[in-house]
Amino acid sequence: xxxxxxxxxxxxxxxxxxxxxxxxxxxxxxxxxxxxxxxxxxxxxxxxxxxxxxxxxxxxxxxxxxxxxxxxxxxxxxxxxxxxxxxxxxxxxxxxxxxxxxxxxxxxxxxxxxxxxxxxxxxxxxxxxxxxxxxxxxxxxxxxxxxxxxxxxxxxxxxxxxxxxxxxxxxxxxxxxxxxxxxxxxxxxxxxxxxxxxxxxxxxxxxxxxxxxxxxxxxxxxxxxxxxxxxxxxxxxxxxxxxxxxxxxxxxxxxxxxxxx
Numbered sequence: 001x002x003x004x005x006x007x008x009x010x011x012x013x014x015x016x017x018x019x020x021x022x023x024x025x026x027x028x029x030x031x032x033x034x035x036x037x038x039x040x041x042x043x044x045x046x047x048x049x050x051x052x053x054x055x056x057x058x059x060x061x062x063x064x065x066x067x068x069x070x071x072x073x074x075x076x077x078x079x080x081x082x083x084x085x086x087x088x089x090x091x092x093x094x095x096x097x098x099x100x101x102x103x104x105x106x107x108x109x110x111x112x113x114x115x116x117x118x119x120x121x122x123x124x125x126x127x128x129x130x131x132x133x134x135x136x137x138x139x140x141x142x143x144x145x146x147x148x149x150x151x152x153x154x155x156x157x158x159x160x161x162x163x164x165x166x167x168x169x170x171x172x173x174x175x176x177x178x179x180x181x182x183x184x185x186x187x188x189x190x191x192x193x194x195x196x197x198x199x200x201x202x203x204x205x206x207x208x209x210x211x212x213x214x215x216x217x218x219x220x221x222x223x224x225x226x227x228x229x230x231x232x233x234x235x236x237x238x239x240x241x242x243x244x245x246x247x248x249x250x251x252x253x254x255x256x257x258x259x260x261x
Contacts, residue, residue, distance in 0.1 A: 007032050007164050007196050008083070012062030013052055015045075022048045023059065024220040030164075030213075035190050035197045037207040039231075040217035041241055046200045047088055049217065050168050053198070054085040066164075080108035084162040088169050088200075090153050094142035098152045101141065102127055105159030123159050130185060131155035146173030154182065158189075165189070167199040171206070179203075183210045208232045208256045216240050232256040 006029040013026040022045050030036055038046045051057040053064055055071050064071045066082060084105070092101060105127065106120040128134040131154045141149055150173045157165060167186070171179040187210055189195045201207045207214060207228070214231040216224045218240050224231050233256070237243045243260060250257040 005032070006030055006065075008053060008064070008066055008198070010053060010062060010064045013049070013059045013064070014061040015048060015052065015057065015059045021220050023052065026062070026220070026222055028215060028222060028225070030196060030198055032196055033190070033194050034212040035187065035199070035210060036213040036215060037211035038198065038200045038215045038217060039202075039204060039207050039240075040223075044217045045220040046217055047168050050085070050166050050198065050200055051087070054083060054166050055079060056085070056087070077108050080160065080162070082162055083164045083166065084157040084160040085166040086153055086157050086168060086170055088172070092141065095140050097138055097140055098133055098144070098155070099124070099128070099137040101152055102133075102137070102155045102159050105156040105161075108160060108162075123161055127155040127158035130158055130189075132181075147175065147178055150174060151178075151182070154185075163195055165195055165197045167197065169200055169202065171201070171203070179206065186210070204232060204237075204258050205250075208258070209250065209253055228256055232258065 009029040011027045013023050014021070015023040026049065038049065040046050048057065052059050055064065058072070066074060066079060071079060102124050106123060109120065110116070128137050131151045133148065133151050133155050136144065136148065141152065144152065154170065171182060174182060183206060186197055190197055211228050214225060214228050215222055216231050216236060223240055224236055232247060234245060234247050237245050237247065237258060245261055246259045247256050248259065
């Protein structure tokens with residue numbers, strides 16, 4: 001299979017910081033039209049990997065291919081039309097209204113001669129509704145709870161309408177019911193709209209439930225990858241997390257379910 005078969009791939013990604021090597025010769029290929037989840041212990045390089053894949057960080061070595069072409073040679077607008085990222089920490093002015101934040105997602109589709117279109121308005125309204133933030137679209141971010149703010153940022157990347165979504169801890173600040181609701185939305189976008197998704201998740205059981213493909217990282221390397229049932233095993237949990245556990249079939253969904261001893 002050629003690299004163009006995969007919407008996003010990387011080879012030889014290496015990144016070193018004063019504290020040591022963060023990414024160590026990583027190679028991966030993201031399955032098209034699937035939900036991939038990156039798991040691993042704290043400080044193993046998950047968020048750094050996602051930022052390199054999105055061209056927010058430049059690796060010391062290696063390259064990232066977006067639709068078969070080096071991402072660092074593509075124009076920013078071209079990349080933004082194909083790939084949307086939700087970073088772990090998003091900073092915007094507190095006075096910004098939710099609607100204005102979500103409207104920023106339309107920037108890649110605008111030009112100096114066409115600043116706002118009917119398509120932009122429809123995309124923003126749909127994103128607000130999908131993310132469940134339409135009711136407070138005119139409120140400033142400073143008035144929102146942490147969970148509401150996170151959903152507003154989700155709406156922004158939905159408005160961007162890119163076929164590839166990179167989500168770094170998208171369930172941050174959300175309680176469990178809203179985590180499930182958000183991940184159900186991600187799966188709906190994947191199943192009904194064909195979006196390819198790469199997520200970083202800390203909750204292994206949520207990863208097992210919603211992932212089609214899992215990348216397990218440890219010490220800046222991909223230790224194992226594949227279907228959840230092949231990656232989320234008792235042996236892998238011990239090797240990656242040092243966790244003594246049982247892994248049983250989830251009684252509702254049939255996916256692996258980790259029970260710490």
